[in-house]
Amino acid sequence: MKTLQHKFVEYIPDKIEEGILYISIEFTTAIHKCVCGCGNEVVTPLSPTDWKLVFNGESVSLGPSIGNWSFECKSHYWIVENKVRHAKKWDDEQISKGQTSDRKKKRDYFFGRLKK
Template sequence: MAPVDRLQPKFVDYIPDDVEAGVLYVSRRFSTATHLCCCGCGHEVVTPLNPAKWSIAERDGRVSLTPSVGNWSFPCRSHYIVSDNRILWASSMSPEAIAAVRRRDIQDAVRLAPPRPSWVRRLLAGALVAWTSTVAAITRPWRK
């Protein structure tokens, strides 16, 4: 599959099983958006739309996603910004930088999560941080 340099938004209730390349499916109903990785690797990228994750802005039928899309868990590790349907390629990040972003994501997720007993929150944060360190350890061997 060839890389794409733009995404056409398609507003749907349900994300289809066959996600088409070059289309950004947006489901307001399920607060999520999905597209195929713009590098052309064919991996499906799911961007939940909520205050801890992504937000989508519409202008004259064109969409922008904030923040950038970083596909750290795919072999391609592509990183790009969707702005007015266009793909702006961003630089790739080091495993340390990726781990830092993940930690921030986890903190946001914990902070913005509905109130839970504090022991549940601590358990959750502990589990997620453990998982993040594992990912960092796994990604390290590929470093130059």
């Protein structure tokens, strides 16, 4: 199982190193290189409708899972206590349903906030 180091930074560096999860609390963003080795940079915005970050004082977890659907590799994994846990590959139909669900959750969240 692959492990990522986490590094809290104010600004995301120009050069993203493999094996490091950079976290900017100020800019509510985490970024790392895809764990499959393809070299693509994976940006995970931290927000109520995107990813949540848990820091337990020693390690970090990022959820929900990371599905790199726009990459050729289509890698899918979780980061749990700095460890990469590979998830089941999704087919095109599952990806489409997941993206539709994500858009609906965002719409419902922001629409609900406007109604308050």
